[in-house]
Amino acid sequence: MIPYIExxxxxxxxxxxxAQGLNLHWGFxxxxxxxxxxxxxxxxxxxxxxxxxxxxxxxxxxxxxxxxATLMGVIVGLPAIRLRTDYLAIVTITIGEIFRLxxxxxxxxxxxxxxxxxxRGFSNDFYFFRMDIGLGFLSPTQYLLLxxxxxxxxxxxxxxxxxxxxxGRVLKGIREDEDAVRALGKNVTAYKMQSFALGAxxxxxAGVFFAMDxxxxxxxxxxxxxxxxxxxxxxxxxxxxxxxxxxxxIIFWAIFNGTLFIPxxxxxxxxxxxxxxxxxxxxxxxxxxxxxxxxxxxxxEMALDK
Amino acid sequence: MEEALQLIANGVVIGSVIAVxxxxxxxxxxxxxxxxxxxxxxxxxxxxxxxxxxxxxLPLYVAAIPAILVGAGVMGGLEKVLWGPMRRRGxxxxxxxxxxxxxxxxxxxxxxxxxxxxxxxxxxISQRIDFGLFALTPQDVIIVVGSAxxxxxxxxxxxxxxxxxxxRALSDNKDLAEASGxxxxxxxxxxxxxxxxxxxxxxxxxxxxxxVFANMGxxxxxLIFAGVILGGIGSAYGAMIGSMIIGVTQELATHxxxxxxxxxxxxxxxLVLILVLLVRPQGIMGRKQAL
Numbered sequence: 022m023i024p025y026i027e028x029x030x031x032x033x034x035x036x037x038x039x040a041q042g043l044n045l046h047w048g049f050x051x052x053x054x055x056x057x058x059x060x061x062x063x064x065x066x067x068x069x070x071x072x073x074x075x076x077x078x079x080x081x082x083x084x085x086x087x088x089x090a091t092l093m094g095v096i097v098g099l100p101a102i103r104l105r106t107d108y109l110a111i112v113t114i115t116i117g118e119i120f121r122l123x124x125x126x127x128x129x130x131x132x133x134x135x136x137x138x139x140x141r142g143f144s145n146d147f148y149f150f151r152m153d154i155g156l157g158f159l160s161p162t163q164y165l166l167l168x169x170x171x172x173x174x175x176x177x178x179x180x181x182x183x184x185x186x187x188x189g190r191v192l193k194g195i196r197e198d199e200d201a202v203r204a205l206g207k208n209v210t211a212y213k214m215q216s217f218a219l220g221a222x223x224x225x226x227a228g229v230f231f232a233m234d235x236x237x238x239x240x241x242x243x244x245x246x247x248x249x250x251x252x253x254x255x256x257x258x259x260x261x262x263x264x265x266x267x268x269x270x271i272i273f274w275a276i277f278n279g280t281l282f283i284p285x286x287x288x289x290x291x292x293x294x295x296x297x298x299x300x301x302x303x304x305x306x307x308x309x310x311x312x313x314x315x316x317x318x319x320x321x322e323m324a325l326d327k
Numbered sequence: 328m329e330e331a332l333q334l335i336a337n338g339v340v341i342g343s344v345i346a347v348x349x350x351x352x353x354x355x356x357x358x359x360x361x362x363x364x365x366x367x368x369x370x371x372x373x374x375x376x377x378x379x380x381x382x383x384x385l386p387l388y389v390a391a392i393p394a395i396l397v398g399a400g401v402m403g404g405l406e407k408v409l410w411g412p413m414r415r416r417g418x419x420x421x422x423x424x425x426x427x428x429x430x431x432x433x434x435x436x437x438x439x440x441x442x443x444x445x446x447x448x449x450x451x452i453s454q455r456i457d458f459g460l461f462a463l464t465p466q467d468v469i470i471v472v473g474s475a476x477x478x479x480x481x482x483x484x485x486x487x488x489x490x491x492x493x494x495r496a497l498s499d500n501k502d503l504a505e506a507s508g509x510x511x512x513x514x515x516x517x518x519x520x521x522x523x524x525x526x527x528x529x530x531x532x533x534x535x536x537x538x539v540f541a542n543m544g545x546x547x548x549x550l551i552f553a554g555v556i557l558g559g560i561g562s563a564y565g566a567m568i569g570s571m572i573i574g575v576t577q578e579l580a581t582h583x584x585x586x587x588x589x590x591x592x593x594x595x596x597x598l599v600l601i602l603v604l605l606v607r608p609q610g611i612m613g614r615k616q617a618l
Contacts, residue, residue: 053421100601104608106420108556108608111549111552114549115552116597119594119597122593126588295436298432299432302429304429305426306433
């Protein structure tokens with residue numbers, strides 16, 4: 022039971038981080054990003070490749086992962102961000118898929134990523150490091166859990182301060198009425214890019230933690246379903262709410278993993294997996310139909326009316 | 328050259344399937360401005376509905392009829408219980424788009440739940456027939472001819488019938504169409520029914536290529552988007568042309584002179600999609616106002 026709960030809280034932390042990034046995009050800026058998983062993947066792969074093939078130490082490779090995710094945010098954002106919402110949705114999900122295909126079999130890239138076979142062996146240093154800093158009494162899961170949740174807290178405070186600042190007010194202004202903000206002389210595209218890049222960086226860091234959790238990297242882990250899960254979490258908690266990603270993620274993963282307690286005689290493992298996906302879909306629909314602002318969100322602060 | 332011709336022929340086959348699916352998607356978009364992320368899974372629904380029939384021993388051309396009715400019925404039913412009520416409550420485009428993502432998951436994994444993750448077939452695939460310049464299986468030929476017939480039917484309907492004209496009018500200018508006495512709700516419902524029937528038909532065509540499995544439509548969705556957007560979103564004829572170009576482009580990308588691994592061929596089509604949105608978002612046939 023205890024390892025189960027730890028597992029749920031760890032996964033919830035990683036996805037809370039992802040949802041914080043997405044919340045910056047959608048909740049606060051009104052950018053519909055359906056390719057979030059690409060930033061998650063770029064963070065994980067940057068760290069993994071640097072660490073295993075170029076022997077870059079952990080901390081620099083963590084930072085490089087965030088920088089790479091930021092760059093990816095800029096690369097995706099530069100062309101995409103001027104598009105209207107529904108096209109932005111299509112472009113971002115498509116870029117996410119292109120990125121996964123390239124990781125899998127891109128000429129020149131698949132040598133680095135080892136294609137579908139994936140990368141292993143980057144997490145040992147990370148877990149041994151806990152001995153050096155006197156946290157040896159924690160299990161590997163507990164240690165990662167601690168780091169992830171401290172990060173969630175730090176990112177949460179940072180986002181709170183940023184959104185309260187004049188910069189954040191401009192983002193919210195863009196979400197409400199882009200033209201009005203432009204009329205005030207603000208460079209809307211630049212603000213959108215900054216929001217996109219910062220959210221991507223947060224997702225990249227989440228990718229590093231996720232890679233440490235599962236201990237290996239494979240392209241087909243990074244399917245669009247991950248993006249949809251993060252959307253569900255963000256909307257469940259409430260978009261444009263600071264505590265929404267955390268609350269949404271804990272509830273989501275408690276329900277999601279709760280199906281493991283259904284005895285195998287009633288529902289087989291494969292059936293439970295399908296039912297979970299049906300549940301996610303039904304949850305997305307139910308939130309959008311009955312309570313688009315989520316549990317903690319404020320109806321006034323929704324980017325839905327564009 | 329021989330290789331290129333064969334690839335083009337293969338591209339026309341898959342392009343035909345994409346075109347049938349794309350026309351349904353674009354008709355709905357033209358009238359409702361809804362980008363339906365569940366559209367691919369409606370292809371799968373149609374394909375599996377036909378599997379039930381062929382499994383019971385019916386020949387495919389008979390099993391296709393109830394399958395097409397199921398496709399039309401489910402799409403029409405959803406308009407009644409979901410899309411219509413949501414629109415009347417003033418739901419935005421983005422709100423509906425996110426709902427369609429949830430619907431896609433529900434539909435796809437319900438099919439997984441019922442049929443499992445295995446692969447079904449309508450029947451054995453026959454030997455390829457050599458046409459001289461290229462070779463295709465009889466199934467491929469049926470796909471191309473069957474799709475062309477369906478697309479011709481749609482074109483005829485749009486040009487010649489009252490309902491087709493009403494659909495085009497509504498897609499061009501909703502307010503004007505409404506003011507001139509077109510019953511918007513009725514036309515919307517009929518559009519869904521036609522799109523549902525077409526999509527189920529397209530799903531059967533896709534299954535005829537060889538394999539029916541629960542992810543098949545989802546895997547095709549972004550290619551359908553690519554065809555629709557390349558042609559010009561909202562334009563039925565554009566969707567036909569765009570889908571054909573997408574089908575042929577992704578096959579030609581695997582030509583040995585280019586040497587791209589076949590895993591990446593959909594990536595090429597996706598790239599075309601992105602480039603079109605950046606350079607000419609109204610597509611080949613679309614008009615700027617329709618955006």
